[in-house]
Amino acid sequence: MRLPKSAVEAMLAHAREGYPFEVCGVFLGGSGSARVEAAKPVVNRETESPRVRYQIAPEDLIRIQREAREQGLEILGYYHSHPDHPARPSETDRRVAAGGLSDGVYHVVVGVEKGERALPTAWVFRDATQAFEEEPLEVE
Amino acid sequence: MAIRVQIPAPLRSLTGGAGEVEVEASSITGLIEALDAKHKGLKDRLCDPSGELRSYVRLFVNEEDIRFLNDAQTALKAGDTVAIVPAIAGGS
Numbered sequence: 001m002r003l004p005k006s007a008v009e010a011m012l013a014h015a016r017e018g019y020p021f022e023v024c025g026v027f028l029g030g031s032g033s034a035r036v037e038a039a040k041p042v043v044n045r046e047t048e049s050p051r052v053r054y055q056i057a058p059e060d061l062i063r064i065q066r067e068a069r070e071q072g073l074e075i076l077g078y079y080h081s082h083p084d085h086p087a088r089p090s091e092t093d094r095r096v097a098a099g100g101l102s103d104g105v106y107h108v109v110v111g112v113e114k115g116e117r118a119l120p121t122a123w124v125f126r127d128a129t130q131a132f133e134e135e136p137l138e139v140e
Numbered sequence: 141m142a143i144r145v146q147i148p149a150p151l152r153s154l155t156g157g158a159g160e161v162e163v164e165a166s167s168i169t170g171l172i173e174a175l176d177a178k179h180k181g182l183k184d185r186l187c188d189p190s191g192e193l194r195s196y197v198r199l200f201v202n203e204e205d206i207r208f209l210n211d212a213q214t215a216l217k218a219g220d221t222v223a224i225v226p227a228i229a230g231g232s
Contacts, residue, residue, distance in 0.1 A: 022231055022232070024228075031149075031159060032149070032157075046229070046231070049231070052231045052232050053229070053230070053231035054229060054230060054231055055227075055228070055229040056227075056228040056229065058198040058200070058205065058225045058226075058227055059205065061225050061226075061228065062200050062203055062223055062225050063203075065146075065223065065225070066203070074149065074159070075148075075149075076149075078228055080230060080231070082231075082232040083232070085232035086232075089230070090230065090231060090232050092230050092231050092232075093230035093231070096196060096227075096228075096229050096230045097230070099194065099195065099196045100194070100196030100197065100226045100227060100228070101148055101150040101151060101185065101196070101197060101224070101226040102150055102226065103150040103153075104149065104150055105149065105150055127150075
């Protein structure tokens with residue numbers, strides 16, 4: 001997947017500022033495209049364990065989806081942070097993706113070490129294997 | 141009664157790539173059946189084997205969550221828009 005440098009910087013800053021809690025957001029772009037136009041932060045609605053869990057409310061998603069459609073864009077994928085945890089999808093991430101509608105959807109996981117060093121990795125979920133496959137993350 | 145249904149990207153392989161389709165239905169239950177009749181396999185993606193909506197799938201009628209309306213019995217009228225929205229969650 002391809003992201004403009006500004007979107008990567010915004011996402012990493014969001015992950016650092018949110019530390020030690022998980023943060024999350026969506027990627028917007030043209031339909032069927034692998035190129036992200038913008039990364040948009042979304043409120044983490046997880047209330048019980050926000051240090052190790054995130055949740056994007058469907059109410060937030062539907063609003064973002066409408067606003068995106070009005071601009072000719074749509075949701076291409078999602079990002080979330082892993083404070084002091086590896087920058088790769090967890091078993092929880094895999095289980096939720098497998099239970100939902102995630103085939104072909106991009107996910108970026110940002111590992112944040114001690115609130116400072118933030119490392120993003122990109123993945124795409126495949127229903128066929130029920131797993132995330134790592135995807136090259138190209139910064140433009 | 142024509143209802144517009146917004147299809148998220150992961151389901152478009154079942155709608156020939158269409159991001160929006162129209163079906164005739166007067167309730168959510170009828171809508172899911174009508175969708176499956178036109179686009180085989182959609183019901184399996186939206187519902188579990190007992191026919192209940194999967195826990196990570198949400199349906200909205202004119203941006204109102206059907207859980208706050210009348211769930212699967214929510215009535216539909218011509219011109220309504222139904223959106224299929226994934227529930228997104230996870231963590232480390």
